[in-house]
Amino acid sequence: MPILEGQRPKGRRESYVLPKVPVPPLKETLDKYLTSIKHLVEEEQYQKTKAIVEKFGEPGGTGDLLQKKLLERSEKTYNWVYDYWLEDMYLNQRLALPVNSNPAMVFPKQNFRDRKDSLRFAAHLITGVLEYKERIDSRALPVDFARGQLAGTPLCMKQYYRLFNTYRRPGLKQDTLIIHQPGSLEQGHIIVACQNQFFVLDLVLKGKKLKEMDILTQLEKIVKMAENKEERQPPIGLLTSDGRTEWAQARDVLIKDSVNSESLAVIEACLCVVCLDGPSGMECGDTSRALLMLHGGGYEKMGANRWYDKPMQFVVGEDGVCGTVCEHSPFEGIVLVACTEYLMKFMTGSPSKMGRAISVSELPAPRRLLWKMSPKIEGLLKASAERLQRLVRDLDMDVHKFEAYGKEFIKKQKMSPDAYIQIALQLAFYRCNGRLVSTYESASIRRFHEGRVDNIRSATPEALAFVKAMTDEEASLSDSEKMKRLCDAINVQTNYTIAAITGLGIDNHLLGLREISRELSMEMPEIFTDKTYVASNQFILSTSQVPTTVEMFCCYGPVVPNGYGCCYNPQSEHLLFSVTSFHGSTETSSAVFIRALDEGLLEMRELCKKANKSHAAAAATGSNTVEPSRGSEVKPPGTPQKAGK
Known part of the structure; x- marks a missing residue:
């Protein structure tokens, strides 16, 4: 078994x-796979799929060949799946990063008295970033x-080492x-965006690292420089909000000029964007702040004051709207x-240390990044702005705090809060649509070298049995039978979670088999062109638990046009949900889904x-004559029951 790259111990901690x-x-x-889709497709289609899958799995058949090749790759x-997964999940995707891919973390609303107050906050934040980066670099x-489930296993740390250097x-x-x-x-600087302009803030000058007062001084200079209309540059950041192919085409046009090429190189090498x-x-409610993090409110607001390709991008708003929006491919x-x-x-917890490393007179002005324009580039910017605006208008977001109870109540039932909430999401979707659909819940596989995620398929047959019991379809069932179905659903969800986090999920495995067939230049096996497989990978309900111990929350958009994105944050006495969908779909409504979830x-x-x-x-x-307790119902055989994931 390999030692994780970069984790040979300095001391004993790794x-x-x-x-x-x-x-x-x-x-x-x-x-x-057959179990996961049987109840989601028509019987005739299922029988076709079953025959295709059985043929694929015959001894000595196509599946056997691909399995052997996959074992050889392993x-x-x-990590046999890492490159396949990274390309399939992110690098091959052509949709724009805002909303469709980049998640956001929304900080508590800050109460700034004036602009300088917000700049002090930004300087302190940058100081914290540099301290954290130093901890990462020194391991x-x-x-x-x-x-949660199977607690106590050490996890791969490699994702941390890609927060600021990708x-x-x-x-x-x-x-x-x-x-x-x-x-x-080349990574000795950050990029500061202000009024759609981009500035280089060098972190080391004359061999000295800037201290917080130096950083504040530089930020004040940047704000003043951004107000100079004569020096104003075009809002090139808009191009990063476009579809990936469109942005790549625009980038090819940009780099034909050396000025643009140099500016792009400086941005690509920065530690982060502020x-x-x-x-x-x-208004600065939870939903409004989340929208500003995800897409900046479009080009008319802050949408051009971003550079969406950079993994760590911190936002500090003059009106106290703060957070971070992240390019998701390097880390979970x-x-x-x-x-x-x-x-x-x-x-x-750390008071601002406003000492200086360099005197004010020695601090050079930050460098404004310059862009050479042409009619072609102006046209590309206009097109990008229009597409961003359409995305902004289409996003339907509802951030909702469910206050009737939180994860402590669920734990008292001897149930996993994560599994319980997943079943509640299935019930809400069924109430809105009268059916269940292919559901994605991210499952960390960081127990393994370079582990990222696999998928927990939460729309199980047992979940369907429970939601039917809770709706008018089977209203005649007793409470005892309904409770048994809830326990069955949570038991299956818990067992699937354990399988996924221990590397035995089905999605990564099927992806690996599919990609091996491509590498062998085979005709694509029918299992992967089958209508059922294609539909099963269209995740109409895309979900993730992102718990926090401080007051903030995560949000992201749907992954398909007729779908929901649902990020949830279970707290002791309440549950926080960030639900997104698209106005353009007649099948979805975030507010309707939230009402069904509450109910x-x-x-x-x-x-x-x-x-x-x-x-x-x-x-x-x-x-x-009574049902056994939930503890005995939901506890996987031979597995200690843990609360949460």
Whole structure:
């Protein structure tokens, strides 16, 4: 088993071995696949799919050949799925990054008295970023350990090392993830966006690292420089908000001029981008702040004051709207949470140290990045602005705090809060649509070398049985039977979660088999061209638990035009949901979905309370006719039950 690259110990904190991602048995994956889709398609279509899958899995057949090749790949590589997954999930995708791909973390609303107050906040934030970056580079971060299911396992730390030294460059057919070596000289600066202009803020001058007062001085200079209309540059950042192919084509036009090429190179090498926003003119509730993080409100507001290709992009608004928007390909949400929680604690727990490393007279003015324009580039900017505006108008977002109860109530039922919420999401979707659909829930596989995620398919047959029991279709069922179905659904969801996080999910495995067939220049096996497989990978319900220990929340957009994005943050006494959809779809409404979710969560609580009363009454009378407790129902055989994921 390999040692994780870059994790040989300096001291003892990272001296551990991570295993490779396993290749699941072929038959096991094919059986799980058929189970996961049987209740989501018409019977006739299922029978066609079943025959295709069985033929694929025949001994000595196509599936066997691809499985052997995949096992050979696993022997030769540290992580057989990483490159396949990265390209399929991100680099091959052609949609614009805002809303469609980049998630945002929304910080608590800040109460700035004036612009200088916001700049002090930004300077302190940058100081925290530099401190965190130093901890990463020196490998001083403590190793993460799994929480929730199968807690205590050490996790791969490699995603942390790509927070500040990566860049996603657009390509005509496939993007490229550029990785700079830690501590490289070309990464000695950040980019500051202000009034749609981009400025270079060097972090080391005359061999000295800038201190917080120096950074504040430089930010004040940048604000003043941005107000100079005679020096104003075009809003080139808009191009990064466009579709990936469109942006790649525009970039090819830009780099024909050396001035533009040099400016792009400086941005691509920066540690991070800090966006100094003016007042948004919007109300500052949770939903409005989330929208400003995801897309900046379009080109008329802050949408051009961004550079969406950069993984870490911090936003500090003059009106107190702050957060970060992230290019998602180098790292997962939980790593983003760890970084931003560190920064939030740094902001509140570390007083500003306003000393100087360099005298004011020695601080040179920050450098404004210049762009050479042409009629062609002006036309491309206009087209990008219009497409961003359409995306802004189309996004339907609702950030909602469910306050009737939180994860502590769910834990008292001896149920996993994550599994419980997933079943509630299925109930809400069924109430709105009268059916279940292919559902994505991200499952971390950081237990393995370079592990990223696999998928938990939450729309299970057991979830369908439960949601039918809770709707008018089977209203005649007793509360006892409904409770049994809820326990069954949570049990299956919990077991699938454990399978996925231990490398035995089906989505990565099927992806690997498909990509091996491409590498062998085979005719694409019918299992992957089958209507069912295509539909099963259109995740109409895309979900993720992103819990935080400080006051902030994550949000992202849907992944298909007729779908929902649902990010949830379980807290002790409330549950926070960020639900997104598109106005352009007649099948979706974020507000309607939230109402159905509220209704279902309340009904599930009442069902649990009735079951508790029945159990207590049975215990008092010594009756054996009551359902067993939820603990015995939901506990996977031989597996300790943990709360949450």
